[in-house]
Amino acid sequence: MKYTVTLDRDEDGMWVVECPTIPGCVSQGKNEEEALENIKEAIQLCLEVRAEKGLPVTVETREIEVTV
Template identity: 70%
Template sequence: MRFSVTLDRDEDGVWVVECPSIPGCVSQGQTKQEALENIKDAIAACLQVRAERGMPLTVETYQVEVVA
């Protein structure tokens, strides 16, 4: 399965990656690559837990660009 993720750097320089279509699915890493590798494990774990609990695996999300 393919998932879109967001990747941001926090105030401590750690890369935080989140999968918006799976609520609560967040990971991090010292580098972008490490964070992206870590989110793969987080996604697998989140999907497994959601399936075990009978929850929808994903929620509908939209990506929209806004100019402010």
């Protein structure tokens, strides 16, 4: 399956990646490539745990641009 992730650089230079449709599914890496590989593993593990606990696999999210 395909999941949308967000990728941000933190103040220490690490790349933080999150899968918004899976609550709590976050990982990081020293570079973008590492972070993206790490989130793949995190997604698999999060999905397994959610299934074991009988939780919904994903939650509904939407992206909306806001101008300020």
